[in-house]
Amino acid sequence: MLTGNPPTPSGNRPNRSVLTVSDLNREVKHLLESSIPLLWVSGEISNFAAPSSGHWYFTLKDARAQVRCAMFRGRNRAVRFLPENGREVLLRVRVGLYEGRGEYQLVVEHMEEAGLGALMRQLEELKARLQAEGLFAPERKKPLPLLPGRIGIVTSPTGAAVRDMIHVLGRRHPAAEIGLWPVQVQGREAAGQIADAIARAGHSGRHDLLIVGRGGGSIEDLWPFNEEIVARAIAACPIPVISAVGHETDTTVSDLVADLRAPTPSAAAEIASANAVEMWQGLVALRQRLLRATQIQLRHLQQRVEATRNRIRHPREQLQNRAQRLDHLELRLQGAVRQHLHNRHRELQLASRAFAHYHPERALEHRRQLTDTAAERLRKAMQALLQKRGERLAHSGQLLHNVSPLAVLQRGYAIVRDEQGQVQKSTRTLSPGQRVHTRLAEGEFTATVDEIL
Template identity: 70%
Template sequence: MQSSSPVPNQKRSVLSVSDLNREVKHLLESNVPLLWISGEISNFTVPSSGHWYFSLKDARAQVRCAMFRGRNRSVSFQPQNGREVLIRARVSLYEGRGEFQLIVEHMEEAGFGALMRQLEQLKAKLQDEGLFDTARKRNLPYLPSNIGIITSPTGAAIRDMIHVLGRRHPAAEIGLWPVAVQGQGAAQQIASAIKKAGHSGRHDLLIVGRGGGSLEDLWPFNEEVVARALAACPIPTISAVGHETDTTVSDFVADVRAPTPSAAAEIASANAAELFKELENNSIRLYRALQHQMRHLQQQVMLRRNRLRHPREQLQNRAQQLDHLEMRLFAAGQLQIQQRRAQLTAAHRALAHCQPHRRIKEKREHLQQAAAGLQRSTELRLKHSSDKLSHLAKLLHNVSPLAVLQRGYAIAMDTEGKAIKDSSNLSTDQKVNIKLARGNFSARVENIED
């Protein structure tokens, strides 16, 4: 039996698992370019780090994907399980588990839904900026002499517009700015043409549009660059994109929206037959207005002729007015003189009434009467006061101690001159003074009785 051991001198190249995974990762990332891949999201998770981890699958297979926080911040929608997406990713390997995975650098919604979401986001943005406000819409010129058209030079739209303008407004000049109206780079061509045509100074009005088509075909007129070019255009604009049921961002930004390119040509022009009819009506109205004005002027001339008089008659009227004014002036002067005379007489009378010697005499008489009255009043007051004093004196005499003494009474007083009213205040052999009606004498107490 032979041994299965290797030959001793044979050298082996042995890799660790980590080395193997690192080599495979390097081979994948260095040899496989960035890829666009579509599929359905499943197992979508967002850990606290903010990175996104999910599987991208179709009916027969799936692949693990990772989109790191620095990249997923630019995604304009929230991924969900079951949503179809389109990603741009590089192929890699997660070394820790040896798992094949995609490192996602860009993600967008796939198909029609993505386009509609992008369209709604742009409309909301421009709406917030005021680009859709009716206040900024400008009126179109009534009869533009030069109309600029930005569209495809080979489409049916330009033929329809030229036909309508030639029929309705043949005097207008048409300036075509040929652009691509669909496909890659069409939006940039349209925006550039709007800017150039608006600043060329040639046109009074600008029509931007194309014929009908799918949402993808009309998409250049939903691009932000076209919308901002229309908003910045210095001349009025008409948006005429697709059919009546088609609506693009350009329709909201332009000054006027036309349902079709043919309708835009009709809006921009006036019907020649209607203009001739209006001109005829205006001529009739002008003739009637002139006739009315002439009749009015003739009436005014006749009225002023009737009012016009001969100069001699005017002089006579003026002379009569002058005589009348002269008589009024004389009468007014006489009235003034009479009034002044009456005022002078009244003043003379007032002055005579106020002569000084007369007023002094009146004052002297008044003073004499007042002095006599004062003397009488003083005499009466003195007599009244004297009578009152006499009465009071009699009353005082009646209550005076001296009057009592006159009736034979005496007043006993101690040595200090105080009246003695109570015998208990006396002592035997005490000296007392006795006051009589006439004179005084001293005595000593010999006996005291209560």
């Protein structure tokens, strides 16, 4: 409040506190700003000026009064229209004083067109009510599916927004099934159509995710997405909803209630297809890794084949080993037969000597029986032994045949010898004009080398 001493009678001059004009204006400014809270004022703009500093200065008037106003650059950047003389506006202001001229003025914090004032107040009331009910709470919002295969879109079928969303989804997630629910997105009937489409799409069982939105426009154009009926339809939708209304700077009630807000319709399509792009990139990387691993494995197998090829012995060496083993088995068989016959012959001699100690007829009969028994046993033993040795001999012969060069020739190979009879293993030992002898599986022929390839 103002400070100072009351005047004294003439002739008395006690010490007095005298204010300067600047001090007085400063005191009045402080008094005005501290005693009058923020308030809303409506009126008509006149004398509008916008100097290079970026601040706005104008007069707000009605039919009977006027007041100077100032709106500084940090605040007027949020105004979405250009003020002009004669325009009716609604201002949120604080009362102040311009100390330089000692004039009180309104410092504008917010400006909007006067026709929208009532709507904006209704919008703020709706937001407060829905927030109190918990419709904006993060914990009630549903998570988006990891990879939505069926995506529903509630928007105008003729706007640029639906074309942008379909284009983005087709490019980033071509496997997705897209279902369009055409509605009006502005006008009196738009809110009811939008809410009805959200309810039908959400309960149709045809979608994993729903995108609701439209392109940019004025606040009147976007107003259906601020209607309570649309907000409650989004909140009641059983599947996740992405709200994509207007541009990034536009915020509607639908954005606050939805499970996720996208700054634009195209951004909503990118969000819905984000995991599809990541998975596709992962598959490409995995394919490259698999290709590299396959190439490494093939090189490893080629090395193993080469090493195995170097360890394979020549067929002649295998044939010699098999032939030597066959000779060894034959000698063992002959020795076994001779030993068996020797043992039986010795038994027969012993039996003949013992025959003399018995009665000739009985001894003869007894010895005959022993001889028959021994002969039968010998015959069976010989048959069994011969059969076993024969089987082993046949098996060894088959093994010998399998590694025989003749068997190799049966598979289409040939043995090439020079004129001295030496087997030729490489073309490096041959020369054009040289005569060679070639043996096939059936027949032999002599040829002359024409060319070394």
